Amino acid sequence: MSNRTVRFRGVDVRIEVIELLSLIRKHGSLSKAAKLLNIPYSTAFRMIKETEATLSEALIEGVRGGSRGGYSRLTRLGEELLLTFNEGGLEGGLTVASSHDELLSYILDDHAQVTWVGSMNGLSMLLVNKAQVAGIHLSSIYGSNLKLLSMLGVLDDVALVRGYVRVIGIGYSGGLGSLSLRDIAERIRRGELTMVKRNPGSGTRLLSELWLRRMGVLNPRSLNVVAWTHDDVAKAILRGEADYGFITQYHAEKWGLNFIKVIQEDFDIVVRRDSINEAEGLLKELRRLRGLNVKGYVINSDVGEIIA
Structure with a gap:
């Protein structure tokens, strides 16, 4: 085994640990990662x-149950370590720190190093040059994604690329029966339902907190563990750990959850201006979405165009 290390948060981390994290992220298994590295x-x-002991924080965590029978995934620190190590980009690829989205995942496939950290976290990583691309959906909070970037004064450093519109709302267990938005809001207010929250810094977390405040709910009953993706939200509900969560329509239908629409939002792509050339392949793939009909999405003719 190699003695090579990388410096992270003031400590030396072995290259083999980075390789293990990358394989765990891809395969969801420490044992499979070890086997692939022949250790x-x-x-x-x-x-x-x-x-983990040196960093005083966990790098991986186990997820119980579900159709996969339990698996391992990276924690926020594990994702940060992996992305930091690859901040110069994969061979021929991009570093992407983004809000979780199915279409973006499909487009990127295996051609980029992606970490699903949420809109605000992804934008922050982009601005400190720890990522080249971020996917954000903050239009329902700030009026438009362009308005947010203008307000932050960052348009000299980043470009906004038109993405698509997606439907987001409340996914809930079929065991609750058929509910209206008013029904579920009233049951939340009475503390009858448990919510699975998204991670801090995600656009979905911000949207859910805004909606709950409007419904008069300041401290909803919720799980202690947060979900980093829409898939994680659905899995927590299917395992019976929570009754509902904010989720895209696409993911609710993908996992067979009941769904109530709350809003349509713009999901746009932000690219560092010094990485426009490297991102051309991504923009090309976005433009190929034109004319595609995907349930839960509205894909307009200007997708993939730089608008600011």
């Missing part, structure tokens, strides 16, 4: 635990 599971486990 014993015990060695892989020890390296991860030693690094």
